[in-house]
Amino acid sequence: MPSGSEPDDGAVICVDFGSTFTKASLVDLAAGRIVAAAEHRTTIDTDVLDGYDACLAALAEQDDRATGADVLACSSAGGGLRIAVVGAEELVTAEAGRRVALSSGGKVVQVVAAASTRLLLTGGSTLDADVVLLTGGTDGGNTEVIVEAARDLVASGWERPVVVAGNVDARDEIEQILSGVPHVFADNCVPRIGVLAPDSARRAVREVFLSHVIGGKHLSSRADFTAMVRGATPDVVLTGVELLAEVVGEVVVVDVGGATTDVHSVVELDPETAELARDVVAPTPVTRTVEGDLGMRWSAISTAEAAGLDELAEAAAARRKDPGFLPVSEQDLDDDEAIARAAVGLALRRHAGRSKVVVSPEGRVVERSGVDLREVGLVVGSGGVLRHGRDGVADRVLGPGVQRDGDWQLPERARVVVDTEYVLAAAGLLAAEDPDAAKRLVRSLVDTLTK
Numbered sequence: 001m002p003s004g005s006e007p008d009d010g011a012v013i014c015v016d017f018g019s020t021f022t023k024a025s026l027v028d029l030a031a032g033r034i035v036a037a038a039e040h041r042t043t044i045d046t047d048v049l050d051g052y053d054a055c056l057a058a059l060a061e062q063d064d065r066a067t068g069a070d071v072l073a074c075s076s077a078g079g080g081l082r083i084a085v086v087g088a089e090e091l092v093t094a095e096a097g098r099r100v101a102l103s104s105g106g107k108v109v110q111v112v113a114a115a116s117t118r119l120l121l122t123g124g125s126t127l128d129a130d131v132v133l134l135t136g137g138t139d140g141g142n143t144e145v146i147v148e149a150a151r152d153l154v155a156s157g158w159e160r161p162v163v164v165a166g167n168v169d170a171r172d173e174i175e176q177i178l179s180g181v182p183h184v185f186a187d188n189c190v191p192r193i194g195v196l197a198p199d200s201a202r203r204a205v206r207e208v209f210l211s212h213v214i215g216g217k218h219l220s221s222r223a224d225f226t227a228m229v230r231g232a233t234p235d236v237v238l239t240g241v242e243l244l245a246e247v248v249g250e251v252v253v254v255d256v257g258g259a260t261t262d263v264h265s266v267v268e269l270d271p272e273t274a275e276l277a278r279d280v281v282a283p284t285p286v287t288r289t290v291e292g293d294l295g296m297r298w299s300a301i302s303t304a305e306a307a308g309l310d311e312l313a314e315a316a317a318a319r320r321k322d323p324g325f326l327p328v329s330e331q332d333l334d335d336d337e338a339i340a341r342a343a344v345g346l347a348l349r350r351h352a353g354r355s356k357v358v359v360s361p362e363g364r365v366v367e368r369s370g371v372d373l374r375e376v377g378l379v380v381g382s383g384g385v386l387r388h389g390r391d392g393v394a395d396r397v398l399g400p401g402v403q404r405d406g407d408w409q410l411p412e413r414a415r416v417v418v419d420t421e422y423v424l425a426a427a428g429l430l431a432a433e434d435p436d437a438a439k440r441l442v443r444s445l446v447d448t449l450t451k
Contacts (some may be wrong), residue, residue: 011035011065012433014426015055015073016233016419017048017219019080020258020297020323021384023422024055026066027356027430032440034421036062041324042077048219052202072429073228074236076257080105081232084129088136088145089113093166096190097135100165100198102288104110104205105235106131109292111337114149118162129161130213131205137159138168139191146170150177159391160216161208165189165201173180195282206231230429237382238264238288240424244442250376252411254344254398256383258297261343263351264288265371272392287371289351296336296341296385297323307342315339340397342384348373352409372409378444386418391439394418417448 010030011061016023019042026036031227038058043050059066087094094111101108109129114136132153136146146166149431153162154177161182164174170187175185184207187200215226234255241253245266253264265287293302301317315335319325353370381398389397398416423445430438 011063011069012430013056013059013066013069013071013252014422014429015052015071015228016236016425017052017073017075017077017229018042018257019076019260020234020416022048022051022055022077023425024052024057024059025422025426025427026063027432027437027441029434029437032437033444034426034441035425036066037421038062044077044219047221048075049222049225071224071228072230072433074217074224074233074425074429075214075229076233077155078219079107079132080234081205081213082109082129083107083131083133083205084110084127084244085133085135086112086114086149088149088166093135093137093190096196096198097133097165097201099196099284099287100135100189100201101133101205102290103198103235103238103286104202105209105232105238106205107290107292112154127158130160131208132158132160133201134162134164135166135189135201137170137188137190138193139168139188141167141169143167143170143173145288145406147173147177147347150174154178154181161212163201163204163208165204182208182212184296194439198284202235206235209235229336230432233425234262234264234288235288236428237262237424238286238428240426240428240438240442241380242266242286243427243431243438244380244424244445247439247442247446248378251378252348252373252376252414253380253382253419254347256340256343256381256385256397257295258384259292259295259299261291261294261346261347262288263291265351265373265376267371267373267376279300287351289347291343291347291350294347296339296343296383297325299343300339303343303346306346309342310340312338313340326402336385337389337393337396340383342383344397348410349408354407355409370409373411374409376411376414379411379416380424381416381418382422387420417445419445423444 014025021039022042023039025034029036036059038055040051040054083101085097087097098108102117163184165186184204185206189201214229241264245251250267255262297319300319304316305310327336352373381394394416427438427441
């Protein structure tokens with residue numbers, strides 16, 4: 001089976017190895033549309049490619065071109081990419097590192113201020129992560145804190161990869177300290193006070209994910225798995241969202257998964273509002289947040305608890321016990337929609353935050369948290385509960401009338417569409433290989449709005 005090679009002018013298979021289900025699509029590159037699709041439970045208990053093989057067979061039955069087609073894949077199987085962020089101090093560089101980690105497709109499992117690193121690690125605690133993102137200091141500033149954090153990591157016995165995205169003046173010293181640990185240097189994610197520059201670190205985290213994490217999880221005994229994977233699923237989807245924004249403008253994508261609920265947004269920042277706002281780290285146009293306690297199966301119990309929905313406790317427990325659970329009755333579907341509505345509402349509020357104007361000694365000031373989504377014109381839903389739900393499920397779960405509440409900065413008049421064919425993941429996978437085909441593919445999603 002060819003994998004890892006450049007796509008040709010015919011068709012390519014795009015695969016998402018999800019935490020619960022593996023989804024595969026055959027994309028006609030010239031037409032920019034998905035011509036065949038299949039999905040199977042992610043076979044994490046055996047070999048992750050067992051489920052893919054079943055998907056491939058189903059694709060071949062629908063279109064002969066699937067046999068021998070090139071394969072591009074992304075993965076969040078086996079827990080996805082778990083990142084621990086170590087920053088000079090929590091309010092600025094650790095927060096900046098957290099944002100970089102999220103935009104890189106990782107789930108942030110720990111954020112540690114460098115001043116606390118030694119106490120944490122020498123106290124017997126460990127960083128339960130696949131990668132450490134080490135940040136700290138503006139370029140030309142103090143190097144002592146980030147250097148000491150690097151020493152503490154090594155002294156603790158940390159052997160997994162480290163991405164260094166802090167003060168560039170500390171590179172030579174950190175290079176020596178990390179000589180026995182896999183590491184990659186990126187540009188400083190906070191080169192100057194109040195400036196967030198995530199792109200270089202995002203690329204470095206992606207490189208580490210591909211070179212160290214995918215193989216290190218031992219999800220498959222076959223080499224073709226590592227050859228076909230291009231990145232972490234959330235990172236790839238975010239690339240697809242950025243392509244979609246080029247076509248439609250401001251957009252929000254909410255992916256309701258079995259374990260997490262991810263929110264991706266691309267918005268145009270208002271310079272006037274940005275000047276008035278009190279943000280610890282400057283906002284960026286492209287933002288992603290991951291809510292690890294909100295989901296349809298693995299996180300169903302914590303979703304119901306966070307939303308205060310005691311009446312869903314039994315249904316949530318059943319879904320947590322059997323992550324492959326599929327609704328069969330109307331009551332099952334009602335419960336799934338209620339859990340999804342809770343997950344979406346909480347995830348959107350955490351992403352968007354609130355906004356209010358106050359008068360301070362400095363004058364009129366906007367106090368806010370999160371991303372202002374009020375003027376966003378399009379909300380895209382993703383996840384099995386939306387793709388396979390009853391007619392009207394998107395409006396009942398995602399509609400502005402459902403999620404609006406008080407001073408939360410949520411979409412007010414957005415159109416709602418469901419990515420039923422996994423277009424965004426496929427477009428994100430194609431973005432680097434065939435950008436024209438990727439753009440044609442996202443336009444196919446936009447076309448559904450006019451039908």
